[in-house]
Amino acid sequence: MDLELSHTQALVRQTARTFAQERVQPGARERDREERFPADLLREMAGLGLMGVNVPAAYGGAEAGAVSYALAMMETASACASTAVAMAVTNMCAELICAFGTEEQKRAYVPRLVSGEAVAGAFALSEPQSGSDAAGLTTSAVRRGNGWVLNGAKQWITSGAYAGVMVVWARSGGPGSQGLSAFLVEGGTPGLQVGPPEDKLGLRASNTVPLVFEDCALPASALLGREGEGFRLAMVALDGGRIGIASQACGVARAALEATLRYVRDRRAFGKHLGEFQAVRFMLANIKTELSAAEALTLRAAWLKEQQRPFTQEASMAKLFASEMSNRACDKAVQLHGGYGYIDEFPVERYLRDARVQTIYEGTSEIQRVVIAREVLRAAS
Numbered sequence: 001m002d003l004e005l006s007h008t009q010a011l012v013r014q015t016a017r018t019f020a021q022e023r024v025q026p027g028a029r030e031r032d033r034e035e036r037f038p039a040d041l042l043r044e045m046a047g048l049g050l051m052g053v054n055v056p057a058a059y060g061g062a063e064a065g066a067v068s069y070a071l072a073m074m075e076t077a078s079a080c081a082s083t084a085v086a087m088a089v090t091n092m093c094a095e096l097i098c099a100f101g102t103e104e105q106k107r108a109y110v111p112r113l114v115s116g117e118a119v120a121g122a123f124a125l126s127e128p129q130s131g132s133d134a135a136g137l138t139t140s141a142v143r144r145g146n147g148w149v150l151n152g153a154k155q156w157i158t159s160g161a162y163a164g165v166m167v168v169w170a171r172s173g174g175p176g177s178q179g180l181s182a183f184l185v186e187g188g189t190p191g192l193q194v195g196p197p198e199d200k201l202g203l204r205a206s207n208t209v210p211l212v213f214e215d216c217a218l219p220a221s222a223l224l225g226r227e228g229e230g231f232r233l234a235m236v237a238l239d240g241g242r243i244g245i246a247s248q249a250c251g252v253a254r255a256a257l258e259a260t261l262r263y264v265r266d267r268r269a270f271g272k273h274l275g276e277f278q279a280v281r282f283m284l285a286n287i288k289t290e291l292s293a294a295e296a297l298t299l300r301a302a303w304l305k306e307q308q309r310p311f312t313q314e315a316s317m318a319k320l321f322a323s324e325m326s327n328r329a330c331d332k333a334v335q336l337h338g339g340y341g342y343i344d345e346f347p348v349e350r351y352l353r354d355a356r357v358q359t360i361y362e363g364t365s366e367i368q369r370v371v372i373a374r375e376v377l378r379a380a381s
């Protein structure tokens with residue numbers, strides 16, 4: 001693995017960094033307070049190629065690779081984790097359609113996702129009674145005439161109220177993972193109702209809603225991949241998605257470290273700057289070391305993906321380590337800010353709230369350990 005960034009990777013990172021610092025970061029606190037979805041920013045990001053960094057140019061993407069995507073995600077998340085998760089899910093949908101869609105589906109949906117026309121993509125897998133146990137979902141897909149009819153409920157759907165294009169999983173066959181199929185559903189399709197946004201601890205500028213499908217009729221062309229192949233599609237998408245969340249975690253942790261470095265150089269106590277106390281310096285050293293380790297794991301998983309080599313285990317290791325690291329880093333950042341860490345005049349309380357979901361969505365830490373252990377044992381047998 002080449003540890004130097006290529007020209008393209010450096011360029012994508014710089015583009016994302018400049019945009020994040022100049023356009024995303026300044027309004028992040030207000031969007032969080034007002035729970036305001038960053039639709040305009042997402043469209044601007046699409047204009048810069050940031051909504052399809054790892055999507056083929058033939059379908060409107062930047063075709064800059066998975067490492068560039070991870071770098072762009074880190075930069076975006078360091079400014080606003082809510083904006084970053086909308087970017088992550090849109091990218092995940094676009095990549096999934098590119099990997100499994102027919103030529104017609106790719107041409108119909110991917111350019112709309114990456115150009116910003118669809119605002120965002122949504123990934124509708126989780127249900128009220130099935131989060132970690134994705135194979136247990138019960139939304140049904142029944143053949144009617146030439147097409148399909150969906151009935152059921154989805155829960156915690158990121159960008160669900162804004163998404164022009166969604167990938168929706170439903171049971172078209174028997175029980176378990178082999179009975180699932182994936183469908184492409186457009187926002188506003190009759191029979192699809194969007195519920196009220198969740199009132200969340202963090203990522204408050206991200207939109208998270210329940211969806212209800214009531215006799216939602218879809219054409220035959222809505223089926224993504226083959227009938228019964230849906231679970232595999234979900235797992236493949238989540239392998240890549242987990243690199244996105246690991247990158248998001250690294251970005252948030254880096255922002256927390258940078259804010260803390262500013263604070264400890266400025267704040268004085270007992271006649272010294274906080275940064276002169278060894279206890280403080282050791283905390284900073286731990287955060288930086290763990291952050292660097294998480295970045296390395298994340299970029300390695302992205303590199304394997306880019307090389308089209310197996311990366312399931314590496315994506316889960318990156319997601320597990322980076323999300324837990326991010327929570328530790330943000331917690332320490334709040335601690336080092338003292339009382340100022342607990343009020344929203346300083347950004348670290350938002351970072352801590354935003355980091356919390358990283359060990360939960362796109363597979364909890366416990367699910368990542370299930371995946372890692374399965375892969376390690378398989379390799380040893």
Ligand code: CAA
Pocket residue numbers: 085089123125126131132133134135156157158177178231232235236238239312361362363364367370371
């Ligand atoms: N790639 C390809 N195929 C895979 C795969 C992968 N990474 N992982 C599993 N499969 C295949 C298996 O080979 C198996 O195939 P066969 O039936 O042909 O043998 C099939 O899928 C079933 O595999 P398992 O028996 O391992 O399935 P399981 O029911 O035990 O579940 C799990 C495994 C890892 C726990 C999985 O259910 C899982 O990842 N759960 C977490 C779901 C999740 O991450 N949800 C997040 C919601 S999305 C979200 O958060 C997005 C957002 O908005 C931010």
